[in-house]
Amino acid sequence: MLHNGIAIFFSLVVVIVLFNKRFRLSQQWRATVTPLASIIGSGFLIVAPLLHATMGKWALAGIVVLSLFSLALGATIRFNILHAEQYLVENPNGSIAKLEQVGQWFLGGAYAISVAFYISLFSAFVFDRLGIENLYIVRVATTAVLLSIMAVAWIRGAKGLEAIELYAVTIKLSIIVGVLVALFTYDISTGKAWFEHSATQSLSKFEIISMLAGMLMVTQGFETTRFMGAEYSATQRIKAVKYSQGIAIVLYVIFIGLTCPIFLEFPIVELNETTISHTLGKAVWVLPILLLIAATASQLSAALADTIGGGGLVRELLKSKISTNMGYMLVVILAIILVWTSNVFEIINFASKGFALYYLVQTLITIMLLLKYQNKTGRVWLKIIGSAFIAASLVFVILWSVPAPHG
Template identity: 55%
Template structure:
């Protein structure tokens, strides 16, 4: 440990310099003004907003040294679902639903399920955000934190009323730029820590002995950390099909690279500094013991990403509800329904239970979208391509059924 302490300033410097370098790269005009990057920002904001701050402690606490395999399984499942979403962007949106009433009913039902999932995810985003803020100020009382979360949710509702979708993409662009820059700094600092300490990479154990089924059920409950790519399905007013398909694919590949690197690089951290109990800010506490500046960077990332993701999902869920239940009432009423649901959740469940509920909700949406795709595959594809596409969809459906009915929260304090 003496070597770690003596290199502390070096690790801090690497984290800060790398963050600045990544930030400067991302604010270049060529990047900011790119239509494709602008479209990629929305799904990417949702994916990294969903998972980056929580995924490492979740996986390491459940799988120990096998955490990298856990994230790979999740990412393969998510990428398969992403391919289905992209297929539907290409083929389902051009359908005349009057001649395909079954697909229309599936689309409507999937939007209802997605609206519910978004409301759950808003509760998660803000719960995680307030946990980071509260712990930074030494607030550890559960009731107090719930009141802070409630107040923050009401503020999100107020901003949704005031701004709506206007300017939201710009907020997301700023938030993603900050978070990607921080992620770059975190990864650089972790890599330098791992190289300097030469700790064994795959030697740590999970915090609790679990059966294989329990581990798979908990992994299924983490599906939410990979979602976000589906937002491109609803960006047709602003971007062409080709741009949205590329944006969905790009966002997933960027997230795949980030998650695999992050989970891999944190393996030595959790061997040197084992997780004793899992809570919302475990990642900040663990990384802070290795590189002292990281909690501050992660706090900045939490402020930027969680608020923008919550705002985006509030507006998205409100818009979906208004489409599903059309009325002459103001869109603000639908925002109130979303925020009211989120407030109910934060008072009746903890953040890990909310993650599991959100995973079930998104799994339900994906399940219905795959049913839409299966109907289209029979019409659009032939021969071996049709056979393997149907087989792939059925495998995905089986995995999603497991998520919906058998997923459980990770063990937590």
């Protein structure tokens, strides 16, 4: 009961703090909320079982590698906010502008894949609590939710979305902090060993790296700042990238570390969408309930956000040949197709490849802008070499990343 009480108490404390007027009315916090909502929306629910199943006692190292890679990608996005956006305005018909448009097509597809993932994960958590395991029923219900989201996007559009995200992120962050504190007290009180659990199956180093590459999506979300220029300044958006990534990475690293003793005591028997809920529930019974609330709040808001973002992006790319509502419909139709043809881990891998394609384009734009510098100092050449390494890593994600085994 002590661990349950701690989880609930600290969740309430964080809710009170984040609903404080200073936070709610802060322009910088509002700018940070959108990318933060995307980064920790789904990844927090799925990343722990994925890493522990594929890497065992090296799971913490896995999230550190993913985090460092995402920070490098974040630096690319920040550079392009500062330099590429103005260049694109001044050179709307140049090669960089054409490359930017290609990247937006990739991003539109990745958004649709993300919507499928968010709602599949949402349905998995809800139906797991209801004790319904029939895959056909779950997919029918997931399709119904996706169609409902399309209707909301069709009728309401982007109006009020930021407010929804603000409340969803507040609930989600409060629950995450409560979960982390409860796990910390549980680990200390039980005295279980750290970093001694094994992966669920023996994998080669290449297989582990390929699966780790397939998890790129769990760190994605910071790129949304590229499309918030109408509401926030470049300075605010650059800070939003830093703050959202910083908060998410700290939470991810602490979470993976604290779950190491849990997965030693309760080894993974079956790897699926709700493994984290079942495993943590064996340690502290209130955690699955809190995670269900977090899943409900975050997945629905994130799916609505990506539906609206993807639909608007498709309309813009087609030069208004279709309505924005038709853009929403295309995003949802692709999401429905994925729901009926793929499991959640396969969808994660598809999304990782889609976002990797977008990041690759952004990295190439960074390299092209750096090469245009007349005065190429040692620092500029270092950025070019670093960007080239990032680009090569993204090519690996696109070509060789694979989903973790489901089941």
